[in-house]
Amino acid sequence: MDPSTQLERIFKNLRLRRIVKENHSSEINQLAFCQNHRYNRTPYGIDRVRVLERRGAILKDPTDNSNVLATTGGPQANIYDNEHCGDHLDIMSHFLLDPTGEEGFEELPEMLTCCWMNQPQDAILATAGTDKMIHILSLARSKELMRLSGHKHTITDIQPHPIRDEYILSASKDGTIRLWNILTGNCLVIFEYKASVVCFNPHTQGTTFLSGSYNGDIREWDMPSFDEEPKEPIVVPLTESRMLQSGLHSARIGKC
Numbered sequence: 001m002d003p004s005t006q007l008e009r010i011f012k013n014l015r016l017r018r019i020v021k022e023n024h025s026s027e028i029n030q031l032a033f034c035q036n037h038r039y040n041r042t043p044y045g046i047d048r049v050r051v052l053e054r055r056g057a058i059l060k061d062p063t064d065n066s067n068v069l070a071t072t073g074g075p076q077a078n079i080y081d082n083e084h085c086g087d088h089l090d091i092m093s094h095f096l097l098d099p100t101g102e103e104g105f106e107e108l109p110e111m112l113t114c115c116w117m118n119q120p121q122d123a124i125l126a127t128a129g130t131d132k133m134i135h136i137l138s139l140a141r142s143k144e145l146m147r148l149s150g151h152k153h154t155i156t157d158i159q160p161h162p163i164r165d166e167y168i169l170s171a172s173k174d175g176t177i178r179l180w181n182i183l184t185g186n187c188l189v190i191f192e193y194k195a196s197v198v199c200f201n202p203h204t205q206g207t208t209f210l211s212g213s214y215n216g217d218i219r220e221w222d223m224p225s226f227d228e229e230p231k232e233p234i235v236v237p238l239t240e241s242r243m244l245q246s247g248l249h250s251a252r253i254g255k256c
Helices: 003-012
Strands: 030-034 068-073 074-080 089-098 111-119 120-131 133-137 143-148 155-159 167-172 176-181 187-192 194-201 206-214 218-222 234-236 241-244
Touching: 030 111, 068 111, 068 120, 074 111, 074 120, 089 133, 111 155, 120 155, 133 234, 155 194
Parallel strands: 187 234
Antiparallel strands: 030 068, 068 074, 074 089, 111 120, 120 133, 133 143, 155 167, 167 176, 176 187, 194 206, 206 218, 218 241
């Protein structure tokens, strides 16, 4: 079945299943299902058939975490189960950021972006925002594993590498895009550009990525290759990127 026909079947089958009153008490900036099609080939939409065991539990591939939903907004991230609790979402885990700033002038940071990453026997949520750090959260252990620090301003977007499960890309208002290793906490590459969003090119297996800017420009970047991870970040200047589209959008590109 070609992709357009499959999407048409899925959308024809859509129905409102539930309305959820979120507890962020503020704007929800992003939500993301934990879907990793490199590891899991579970059918979805109209082609998915639930198989129940004798006790009524849903049988599924052990690597399939597609029922897990994350939301970010305000100073918190919530993780939900979208499958095993009838027609409502059940909170599996809740993460709350600590206030930042000097004593007496503390303020709560805001989470703006999140993405899922695959690790053996775990689902890893990376989230970031106004506190300038990337928080690496473990669903299996329900704890924060690491904080990636280095950005000097608000982080507006983070994206997982399509091949290397330990790599993550971040865009910040500090004028840099950074490649990180979430297992070591090291920053490997710094791209000198103020991008609002980033995304990997799926056709290049992560060897290139695209960036969207605050003035509507879209650029393509090559990912540096290395046999061993560098001890100090590799710096890639703007001149090594390629302009794909200039001024197509009249304002900030919010998603790509």
